[in-house]
Amino acid sequence: MDSESTTPTLRKLVAFTLPMAVFLTLLGLAGVVRKPGAGPWLESPEYWIYPAQTLICGALVIWFRREYELRAPRKVWFAIVVGTVVFVVWIAPQQFLGFAPRLTGFDPDVFSGRPAVYWGTVALRFARLVVVVPLVEEIFWRGFLLRYLINERFTTIATGTFSWVSFALVTFGFGFAHSRADWIPALICGALYNLVAYRTRSLASCVVAHALTNLLLGLWIMQTRQWGFW
Template sequence: MPLWTDIRRSPVAAHVVPLAVFMLIGALQPLVGVENLQLPWWRHAPEHWIYPLQTLVAGGLLLAFRSHYQLAPWRRLGWAVGLGALGIVWWCGPALLYENFATSGTKVPEWMEWLGLAERKDGFDPSLFAGHGAAYAVVVLMRFIRMVVVVPLIEEIFWRGFLMRYVQADGDDFRKVPFGRHDWRTFGIVTGCFMAAHAPVDWVGALGFGALMYWLTVKFRSLAACVVMHAVANLLLGLYVMWTRQWGFW
């Protein structure tokens, strides 16, 4: 397959294709889902097969392109863990505040949704398989593999490994730009795109998280640290969602 061979050799494809395919598969959800609980689960809750499909396909692409990735140096991982925790507290804080308002009977103005103060009950709900033993365990496990392993890799390889350098390359080979080189225009573009990739209710959270990630990238110049920060944040988010049942976060 000459075309696939050419794609595998392309550094740009290696950094862009996994995330692009991941998002394309995710775009199937509103096309195939039907809000009718009388239908089989794979029709009214297609995320339960779309998310595992994303995980397997994107994970396979990461393996296929692995020779293009340079995660090292593995340094300042303690900072990565700490900033990941801080970032997810920032992201979830408004929803927790909303829950406190709702419990006390305080009406939250609609405009505050833009700050992240909103109910997060609708989303990927694994309790659909509660009582099914192994099926429930597999559903939860695959959800965590997606958000803690695959998503941090494909996103950081794209956002920090590629886009942050591509913007500064001005049409030249992005690999010539040192990883983590600071530029305010780049900060604005990458952080803005990162925000736009999320729902409006998450924009404030994405802004703060993106800013912390940018600082980590510029300060320590380690893609591995970026991946670890993202993975820790997503792990904590997953645990928070399982605890609070605010399924809308994932």
């Protein structure tokens, strides 16, 4: 096979990595610009950075949509089971094991006196949680890195191809990319989402599992008001 035909184009590489890079950059920006007592824009920058992440990263995924192998998901039942199990694992310390509730975080109630702003904030937060995050993260972790660690010409590697090295590195990378409080559930989560890729060989199924986890988590957060899970 012609080596040029099997080498990913620059556009393909950018499509799989840029949304995640922008997402992490904006996330890091929140810590850089945060200045207690400096007014709402700098004291709580997540209230504008998170919507910016949603809009910018969502736009990037739409722009590069033709580069992704997001065909109809396969074995959706398996993705649903895994997505639900991951949700239970994620909330288990607080819900079942008696850990202290995580009450501090992105609290939309700061806008409770302005209903339009409140519901707009909640809608954008769910759009980020349920749509943008699953797409951006699964495109990068399972769509790109899980294959790239097998062969740098990752487009020649089928989604769900197994290797111990890529499994371990993606699991640990995914896990430790989360906040310290979430490391253990995130490591389990990373391994289970990898399993979805291996079982279904479908990037879309990985997105479905991740989106379901996050939808259930978001609803649980709104019910329990444990904003630290956002």
